[in-house]
Amino acid sequence: MQRELSSYQVVDEAAIRRAALVAATLTSFLTPFMDSGTNVALPEISLQFGMDAVVLSWVRMAYLLAAAVFLVPFGKLADIYGRKRVYALGTGTFTLAALVTGLSTSTPILLGARVLQGLGSAMIFGTGMAILTSAFPPGERGRVLGINVAAVYLGASLGPSIGGVLTEQFGWRSIFAVPVVLGVIALAFIWRRLTGEWAEARGESFDLPGSLIYAVSLVALMLGISRLPSPAAVGLVAAGVMGLGFFAAWEMRATVPVLDIRLLTSNRPFAFSNLAALINYSATAATAFLSSLYLRYIKGLDAQTAGLVLIAQPVIQAVFSPLAGKLSDRIEPRIVASAGMGLTALGLVLLVVISPATPLWAIILRLALLGFGFALFSSPNMNGIMGAVEKRLYGVASAMLATMRLMGQM
Known part of the structure; x- marks a missing residue:
């Protein structure tokens, strides 16, 4: 299959799809890796700059707020002016901000760089999923969104372990070298391989x-x-x-609204899928933190062993997300996502009843069940949301879902 661009250059549709998938996978790994890896380095950052607990909390809060606030506006701008353009700008901004963060010499510079990283992340997550949805036909959408979700979980799970090793061996600044290198690679790939532009809302005002x-x-x-x-x-x-x-x-x-409220009042699949995402992410946001406290202080495990136990959940999520996405191409996405939400709820209930006497293997099984439920929920829910809107709103829909995730994680 081929496609003709505005420049009348005929390109291979399959090549565009491959490029979109590789670029989205790279950046989807990059942003959660940076977020989770930074958390490991917070004690060293605090010591370096003499931060108290309140100021230190802003190292993460500045990033999350900037990302959440600008997701929907950047999603709309991408629909109007081109998703590849905004996506490339976001990747470049995120990479530059990571470099500045790693070279920071004062608290204001560090926090400013984290805000800039949040802006870049908003541009990435407001467009990456929209580009995948635009490039792939509906019958393959669930599979590629599942791969995208797997990259997110992989980045989130590897961030603490790799970040811990880098901090221990080379200092906290070395963590920010990883997104700089990967960001440069992703940016080069976007400009050289991701041919074409998607701007179905071109001509609309902002x-x-x-x-x-x-x-x-x-x-x-x-x-x-x-x-x-x-x-x-x-x-x-x-x-x-x-x-x-x-x-x-x-x-x-x-x-021409930045967010068409009718999507929330009249489009029930879109509205309820976003609400489900907010509930799911809110319910599970503290799981890793509370589980780590339980393993360290109740079970008496060292940091490395506790980390190996906790990694069971994101590994299961990364393995099964592509399969769940592919399943949602064949079965109604809301059915698969509902089953995933039910399993997630069951996993949370089983974690609530653990005690000091609960064996380690039972904890691992509970975390694995939680991860499996999350895998069944996330990519099918994304598939349902993106399939519920017209093409000119893909950027806004992608950004809205990412906003729900960030609000849930707060």
Whole structure:
């Protein structure tokens, strides 16, 4: 199959698909690897710059806030001006920010670089999945989204182990060398191999006022949630909710909204799949942290052994995500995702009832069950969301799902 581009250059459709898959897999590995790897180095970063606990928390918070706030606006910009263009810009921004972070000489420079990394991550996650959905036919969409999800889980699982080794052997700055190298490779691949552009909403205007309202409201909401239950945090949550309500009213009147509210009010598959993602990620966000505390302080394991136990979940997720995605190409995605959510809930219930006497093999089986449930949920849920919208909204849909994931992880 062939496809003619605007420059009248005829290119091989299969080559475009391969390039899209390789590029998306690289960047999908890169961003969670950086996030989870940085967490390992936080004690050393704190010591280097003399940070207290509050300032140190902003090393991660600055990244997450910037990523969440700009995901939907960048997704819309990608639909208008071209997904490859925004995707390449995001990869370059993320890579440059990683370099600046690794070379930081003060706390303000470090935090500024983390904000820049969040911007780059927003551009990547607001477009990567949209490019895959644009490049591949519906019958193959679940499989490639499953591969993409597997790369995310692989990056998240390898980040702490590789980051720990690098920090121990070469210092915390060495962690940021990995995304610089991989980012340069990904950027070169995007420009040289990813031929073509996707901009089905080209010619539409960009709703800047709506984007600003959305950004301010989401910052207030996420900051408030992260600081609960203090009175100030409650006020921020209330302000954020009211701001998002005003944003919804604004978007309903906008000629070309940054986020078409009708997707949430009239498109039930899109709305409920995003809600399911928010619930699923919220319910499981603290699992790794609480499990690590249990293994270290209740079971008395050393850090290396505890890490080997915890890796059972992301490894299972990485192995089964492509298979679950492929299954959702044959069976209704919501059915597969619902089964995955049920298994995830079962895994959480089984983890709730563990005690100091619970054998290690039983803990591993519970984590594996949780990972299997997550694998069955994630890529089929993505497949359902992307299949529920028209092509000109792929960027916004991709960004909306990523926003749900980040909000759940807060």
